[in-house]
Amino acid sequence: MHSLPAQPVVQLRHVSKEYYRDKLRIPVLADTSLDIPAGEFVAVMGPSGSGKSTLLNLCAGLDRPTTGTIVVAGQDLGELSESQLTRWRSEHLGFIFQLYNLMPVLTAFENVELPLLLTNLSRRERARHVETALRIVGLEDRMHHYPRQLSGGQEQRVAIARAIVTDPVLLLADEPTGNLDAVAAVEVLDLLAQLNAEFGKTIVMVTHDPRAARRAHRILHLEKGRFEEADIEAIERGRSSGGDGERRRSPRAPSAEIAG
Numbered sequence: 001m002h003s004l005p006a007q008p009v010v011q012l013r014h015v016s017k018e019y020y021r022d023k024l025r026i027p028v029l030a031d032t033s034l035d036i037p038a039g040e041f042v043a044v045m046g047p048s049g050s051g052k053s054t055l056l057n058l059c060a061g062l063d064r065p066t067t068g069t070i071v072v073a074g075q076d077l078g079e080l081s082e083s084q085l086t087r088w089r090s091e092h093l094g095f096i097f098q099l100y101n102l103m104p105v106l107t108a109f110e111n112v113e114l115p116l117l118l119t120n121l122s123r124r125e126r127a128r129h130v131e132t133a134l135r136i137v138g139l140e141d142r143m144h145h146y147p148r149q150l151s152g153g154q155e156q157r158v159a160i161a162r163a164i165v166t167d168p169v170l171l172l173a174d175e176p177t178g179n180l181d182a183v184a185a186v187e188v189l190d191l192l193a194q195l196n197a198e199f200g201k202t203i204v205m206v207t208h209d210p211r212a213a214r215r216a217h218r219i220l221h222l223e224k225g226r227f228e229e230a231d232i233e234a235i236e237r238g239r240s241s242g243g244d245g246e247r248r249r250s251p252r253a254p255s256a257e258i259a260g
């Protein structure tokens with residue numbers, strides 16, 4: 001047993017985000033405060049364009065909020081320059097994308113090794129970490145395959161190995177099962193659940209799929225710039241009755257964990 005640090009892994013305080021296209025203002029997040037404690041597995045749902053990917057980009061320091069502060073793993077991202085952010089990201093974050101984003105000209109091994117090239121590890125140490133990550137995702141026997149020689153589910157598992165090879169505290173996943181068939185999706189979700197339960201990774205997963213969201217401890221529904229705690233039963237009822245369940249909200253009040 002290890003005790004959890006008191007500070008949440010992700011802390012948003014009064015974050016707003018707006019984009020401008022020509023003169024048109026596009027509000028995305030409106031004065032949002034949110035805590036994600038260490039060890040939590042959170043699903044983020046919400047309609048297309050509601051800002052789910054924007055949220056992940058802000059947490060990754062790939063984009064900056066218009067106002068407010070974002071603290072991830074104890075670091076106020078607003079205090080870091082772009083080059084400091086690049087380094088910080090490589091040490092603290094793993095990112096998983098819907099379309100895997102593997103380099104087609106590199107083998108599974110070389111793809112997973114990429115984030116380690118930013119570190120001071122020796123070639124031999126890098127190989128040890130890569131092999132461990134590929135073993136965790138069950139692909140040590142595909143190490144020397146190229147992405148085109150892998151199934152979609154295997155490609156995503158390589159991408160997950162790449163995301164965990166630096167042993168980050170936080171995994172950000174943007175529709176990680178969005179491109180997979182049902183069987184491969186379950187494998188990827190099992191893996192994420194294992195990384196959370198066994199390896200203590202904090203996970204924020206954007207998804208449109210209630211079956212994926214069901215695997216999380218908590219579901220946040222993002223709409224009109226705000227988060228609400230969502231209820232999986234209500235979402236699934238909405239689906240089975242043919243409605244757009246994902247848009248349906250829980251009648252419950254937002255939980256206290258959505259910080260005020």
Ligand SMILES: Nc1ncnc2c1ncn2[C@@H]1O[C@H](COP(=O)(O)OP(=O)(O)OP(=O)(O)O)[C@@H](O)[C@H]1O
Nearest residue numbers: 019020021026028047048049050051052053054055
């Ligand atoms: N770099 C940008 N410049 C201008 N507008 C942007 C930019 N990035 C996102 N937006 C706008 O911000 C809004 C939120 O986009 P975002 O990609 O976060 O939505 P999403 O919830 O991830 O949607 P989806 O479910 O379709 O992936 C959209 O209206 C989008 O057009």
Ligand SMILES: [Mg+2]
Nearest residue numbers: 052053054174
């Ligand atoms: Mg998106």
